[in-house]
Amino acid sequence: MRVAVADGLTMLLSVVLLLLLLSVERCSSVKWLALHRVKHRPWNTRNNCSRKVGLVKQQIKLCRDNLDLMPSVARASSVSVETCQSQFSDRRWNCSSILLLPGRPKDLVRGTREKAYVYGIAAAAMVHTIARACSIGVTTKCSCGVLPNTPPSGTFKWGGCGDDLHFGTYFTQKFTDATLRSKTGKVKKSTKAMMDEHNFAAGRHVAQNSLVTSCKCHGVSGSCSIKTCWKALPDFDLIGAALKERYALAVEVKRRKRKKAHVLLPIQPGRDSFSRDELIYYAKSPDYCYPDEKTGSVGTRGRLCDPMTVGPGNCGPMCCGRGADNFTMEVVERCECKYYWCCYVKCKACTRVLNLSKCR
Numbered sequence: 001m002r003v004a005v006a007d008g009l010t011m012l013l014s015v016v017l018l019l020l021l022l023s024v025e026r027c028s029s030v031k032w033l034a035l036h037r038v039k040h041r042p043w044n045t046r047n048n049c050s051r052k053v054g055l056v057k058q059q060i061k062l063c064r065d066n067l068d069l070m071p072s073v074a075r076a077s078s079v080s081v082e083t084c085q086s087q088f089s090d091r092r093w094n095c096s097s098i099l100l101l102p103g104r105p106k107d108l109v110r111g112t113r114e115k116a117y118v119y120g121i122a123a124a125a126m127v128h129t130i131a132r133a134c135s136i137g138v139t140t141k142c143s144c145g146v147l148p149n150t151p152p153s154g155t156f157k158w159g160g161c162g163d164d165l166h167f168g169t170y171f172t173q174k175f176t177d178a179t180l181r182s183k184t185g186k187v188k189k190s191t192k193a194m195m196d197e198h199n200f201a202a203g204r205h206v207a208q209n210s211l212v213t214s215c216k217c218h219g220v221s222g223s224c225s226i227k228t229c230w231k232a233l234p235d236f237d238l239i240g241a242a243l244k245e246r247y248a249l250a251v252e253v254k255r256r257k258r259k260k261a262h263v264l265l266p267i268q269p270g271r272d273s274f275s276r277d278e279l280i281y282y283a284k285s286p287d288y289c290y291p292d293e294k295t296g297s298v299g300t301r302g303r304l305c306d307p308m309t310v311g312p313g314n315c316g317p318m319c320c321g322r323g324a325d326n327f328t329m330e331v332v333e334r335c336e337c338k339y340y341w342c343c344y345v346k347c348k349a350c351t352r353v354l355n356l357s358k359c360r
Helices: 002-025 028-038 057-065 067-087 096-100 113-136 165-180 191-208 236-248
Strands: 212-218 226-232 251-258 261-266 324-340 344-359
Touching (some): 028 067, 057 165, 067 096, 067 236, 113 165, 165 191, 191 236, 191 251
Antiparallel strands (some): 212 226, 251 261, 324 344
């Protein structure tokens, strides 16, 4: 009898331990976005690299070996959070749960298109910040980007110091994909891991394909008789907007077996693949109208809306048909500013009344 009870307790403990391990792993792939809270930390000691800031074991090693790059990684986390919340400020899902990391917000656990966007934006932001860090010389591990192979036109020549997209992509893949490996170093093969790996890669590809040509003029009195150009990444808001378009067109997939290997394939009839820069998902999104602990939805009660706008931010779709309450708010702003020689600006304080609406 005692043996049976002991065996039962052992089995129960094993199940509990397994569930704990699974819960810890559920959202580990983007826990590092919690670094936005410590973006101003001086990364001058290896002790700063720990699980407390959302890093997994492999990322801790990368952190300790690349302390000079960690301010850029922390900057990437801030850019990811700011861009996600800005792009979705007028949507029912407004990316607010990203602030809960390194906890386990449930909307970033399920395989939805919202989760796909967060993973894509995280990878793209790191490519952006690391590539920029290389070009301004914050590290000796990289420098300027490679000059284009295409011959320049007669109006300019290739030169300058472009963003090092190659190293930015290389480091980002090592850092983000470290979360997709088991403790033994093997790549995870779950549906979740396959989706995460693809969306990380999609974010990197979107960043890679967003390079623009920047130029600087040389010549007497700014005549621009000589123009030097290089390839650089644009402001990150443009990359965030490009990923938002891919969010809207995200491909729903299902795990299937093909030639003795598991792959993710579109469920849409007649379509058997998706491109490298498309976001993918496998779980339907909730409507995010009401709080739901199971899905991580916080609802839209109390959210600001605009009855005059057309689109998702309108009070109709934002409030899910519940209606909105109107209210006024006074704000104090600087106004009637004048410049006095030399050398200061003097302004008045003006009060402005805002007419606002919020969901019931």
